[in-house]
Structure formats: C-alpha cells, structure tokens
Amino acid sequence: MATRQEQRSEETKNSILTAARQLFANRGYDTVTMREIAKEAGCSHTTIYIYFKDKETLLQQLSMPPLQALMERMDALSEQKTASEEKLEAVSLAFIEFCLANRSMYSLFVNVKAGRVDEQSPQLEINKIRNDIFAKLSRMVQASLLLAVTDEQLLMCTRIYFYTLHGIVATYEHSEETVEMLMDRLTPTFRQAISVLLSGFRETCKET
Numbered sequence: 001m002a003t004r005q006e007q008r009s010e011e012t013k014n015s016i017l018t019a020a021r022q023l024f025a026n027r028g029y030d031t032v033t034m035r036e037i038a039k040e041a042g043c044s045h046t047t048i049y050i051y052f053k054d055k056e057t058l059l060q061q062l063s064m065p066p067l068q069a070l071m072e073r074m075d076a077l078s079e080q081k082t083a084s085e086e087k088l089e090a091v092s093l094a095f096i097e098f099c100l101a102n103r104s105m106y107s108l109f110v111n112v113k114a115g116r117v118d119e120q121s122p123q124l125e126i127n128k129i130r131n132d133i134f135a136k137l138s139r140m141v142q143a144s145l146l147l148a149v150t151d152e153q154l155l156m157c158t159r160i161y162f163y164t165l166h167g168i169v170a171t172y173e174h175s176e177e178t179v180e181m182l183m184d185r186l187t188p189t190f191r192q193a194i195s196v197l198l199s200g201f202r203e204t205c206k207e208t
Helices: 004-027 034-041 055-078 084-101 106-110 125-145 151-171 179-207
Strands: none
Touching (some): 004 034, 055 084, 084 125, 084 179, 125 151, 125 179, 151 179
C-alpha cells in the first residue's frame, strides 16, 4: 500500500501532466515554459524538475501511451484475414479516427520534435514509435500496390500517402462535429481517396 508521501508524489506528477496537456493543447508546445506548467499545476518551478527534467520528457510521457495504443490497434487490423488493400484501408481509417479523436493533441502526438521517417536510430523514443507507424503504413502500401517497386518509389508513395492522411486530419482539426459524426459522414470519401491514391501510385510506378 502506498504511503501518504507516495500518494502526494503521484498526485503532483499527475497534476503536472494534466497542466502540460492543457497548456500544450491551448498554446502549443514551443511557447509554453516549464515555469508556466509548474504554476498551472500548483507546484514550484523547482519541484517540477524533480518529476520531469524538461519539456521533452513531458512530451514523451503524454504522447507515448496513446501512440502505443494506436500502434497496437494498427497491428491487430493488419493481421486480419482480408485483402491487402482492405487492411490498408482499415489501418488508415483507424489512424484518421485516432487523430480526429485527439484533435487538440494531434500535433503534439505526431509532429512535435519529429525527425526523419527514414532515420534508422532516432534518439527520442517517441520518434521510434512514430517511425514504426510510418514503416507499418509503408509495408501495407507496398503490399497493396501489387507490383514490384524500388525503395525510392516506395518511400515516395508512402510519404504522399502520409501527407494525404495528415491533410484529411488538418481539414477537420477545428470542426465542431464529433469524431463519430465525421467518421460516419466522411468514411466513404476517405475510402475513395485511398483507392484513388493507390491507382495513381500503380500507374506512376509502372511508368518509371
């Protein structure tokens, strides 16, 4: 059983994480300072460093659990006994739904402190899982093309595919509709976008 001191410590840590989440969502990661997070959390600007050494640590603490849950869902969907294109569609819709469900934190989870997608050994743990997500999509795009492509062609196609997913999310980032409303109304359009992209990739890769 946790002692009173341990309970207070855990409460302080959770308060800091909650404050950071709110400030990052409202003002953006880059503009918020550790001192401001401490003030919002109701602790001193020295206490916060006992729990989190810097903003990067807070970024990873806030982002890793939801991204890991997303990756697990993508893994499960990719193992279904369906055609490659259907698997890609399911995984892509899951990614879109995740981002729309986390609109206020989407940029933090996916973009802040992001590195190159082709970096082999990123320093930040958060970028390892981001790159794992990209690699998962890349493998699924490759399987859905139904033809042999070079590494350069595959990277190009996956980047374009990822740009499209990000564009969809950005379009509805400030929508007042719920994620359920958006997915119900727009899933047919999202599916058509995926189909059009793959058709275009196949034609382009055949020609080069």
